[in-house]
Amino acid sequence: xxxxxxxVAYLAQQDRIxxxxxxxxxxxxxxxxSRRLMLVLxxxxxxxxxxxxxxxxxxASSLENADKGLRNMLADFRKEEFLKNANFDTPYQQNEAxxxxxxxxxxxxxxxxxxxxxxxxxxxxxxxxxxxxxFEMDMEPKLMRGLLHLLEQALILSQWSQGFxxxxxxMDDFAVEQELPPRKPRYLx
Numbered sequence: 001x002x003x004x005x006x007x008v009a010y011l012a013q014q015d016r017i018x019x020x021x022x023x024x025x026x027x028x029x030x031x032x033x034s035r036r037l038m039l040v041l042x043x044x045x046x047x048x049x050x051x052x053x054x055x056x057x058x059x060a061s062s063l064e065n066a067d068k069g070l071r072n073m074l075a076d077f078r079k080e081e082f083l084k085n086a087n088f089d090t091p092y093q094q095n096e097a098x099x100x101x102x103x104x105x106x107x108x109x110x111x112x113x114x115x116x117x118x119x120x121x122x123x124x125x126x127x128x129x130x131x132x133x134x135f136e137m138d139m140e141p142k143l144m145r146g147l148l149h150l151l152e153q154a155l156i157l158s159q160w161s162q163g164f165x166x167x168x169x170x171m172d173d174f175a176v177e178q179e180l181p182p183r184k185p186r187y188l189x
Contacts, residue, residue, distance in 0.1 A: 001027070001137060005093060008150035010157040017154045018102060019147075021137065028095040029135050030102035031122050033151075035160050041108055042155070049144055052112045103133050118144050 005022040017033040033041075109121040117138040124133040139147065 001025075001029070003137060003139065003143060005090070006143070006147055006150060008147070008154045010154040012158075015158075017151070017158065019151075021135075022093060022095050026095045028097045030097055030099075031135065032102045032104045034105075035158070037105055037107070038151075038155065038160060042151070045108075045110060045148065045151075048110055048112070049118065049141075049148060052118055053141060055112070099133075103135055113138065116141065 001021070002024045003021055004024045007018075007020040007022075009018050009020075010016075011018055014032070015035070017038070019031040019033060021029045021031070023029075103122060103124045104126070105122045106125045107123050109119075109123070111119045113119055115138075117140055119136065119138050121134055121136045
């Protein structure tokens, strides 16, 4: 599928992020991303994209020994450079959707390709009996940066991003909190 447009929106009624991908052949794929998935996916996608950008640099071999601060600064510079040239003003065109329901993404496989693209495979695995539904797309770094930017905006709207800064420790704290005995309800008013 050759990608023409991307749309990312947080839908409060569903408490999910809806990603819509339009192809140049006027097909649309829709994906639901849950908070649970994004807690794991967001840090990994951000890290993968940064590392991939650094590998694409002309001086990639000399950057391997550079300190982490310099590497992060260069990756941030490249990301901002992509955003300056991105077009977020063109309205999203509603095309015929592939499938009746959006794909409820349960896991994502991400891999850098030798061509410089990143391959994302979105998978819906709801039960062992059911055949998984998948959607795969190869993205140029510029398009990947656009997707990450749109996801970041949706995370801000969802107010999920507060737990994302802490990374995996959030899940550990959640598990510990669930093991504690129930507390008396607290009322603020």
